[in-house]
Amino acid sequence: MWSPISIANSINILLVEDDDGDAMAVERTFRRAGVTQSIVRAVDGIEALQILKGTGSHARLAKPNVLFVDLNLPRMGGIQLVTAIREDRELHDAVIFVLTTSNRQQDKSAAYALNVAGYILKGKLGEDFQSLFSLVNSYRRIVELP
Numbered sequence: 001m002w003s004p005i006s007i008a009n010s011i012n013i014l015l016v017e018d019d020d021g022d023a024m025a026v027e028r029t030f031r032r033a034g035v036t037q038s039i040v041r042a043v044d045g046i047e048a049l050q051i052l053k054g055t056g057s058h059a060r061l062a063k064p065n066v067l068f069v070d071l072n073l074p075r076m077g078g079i080q081l082v083t084a085i086r087e088d089r090e091l092h093d094a095v096i097f098v099l100t101t102s103n104r105q106q107d108k109s110a111a112y113a114l115n116v117a118g119y120i121l122k123g124k125l126g127e128d129f130q131s132l133f134s135l136v137n138s139y140r141r142i143v144e145l146p
Helices: 004-009 020-032 045-053 078-087 105-113 130-142
Strands: 012-016 039-042 065-069 095-100 118-121
Touching: 012 020, 012 045, 020 039, 020 130, 039 045, 045 065, 045 078, 065 078, 065 130, 078 095, 078 105, 095 105, 095 130, 105 118, 118 130
Parallel strands: 012 039, 012 065, 065 095, 095 118
Antiparallel strands: none
């Protein structure tokens, strides 16, 4: 029998989000469920790549990992980040979900062309982001990660 805590703690989550309010809501949701160690936050695409590669002052994020990437980020946007990840031999198999406010068809098409696992609208998650935690637990329980 599985528990939500053991499943969520068995993966590392990289949250690429520049909005402090949204980031705190995600982190609070996971913390309430007892998940405290598995979320790392980057505020833009450049910092996310540093975390994934272990460059700069960042320790490398261990696999298996799941990324939640906002599209509208400073310095390097979400689509550029996902493109860089897909082009990198060591990172290309990362599981990436877009987590955004953009409901534009061209953004959805661009994201899915880069083989994201899903395109999630923040507005559909509600204020507590509980469904995001449920998604991670269900996904991890069912899917075998690289």
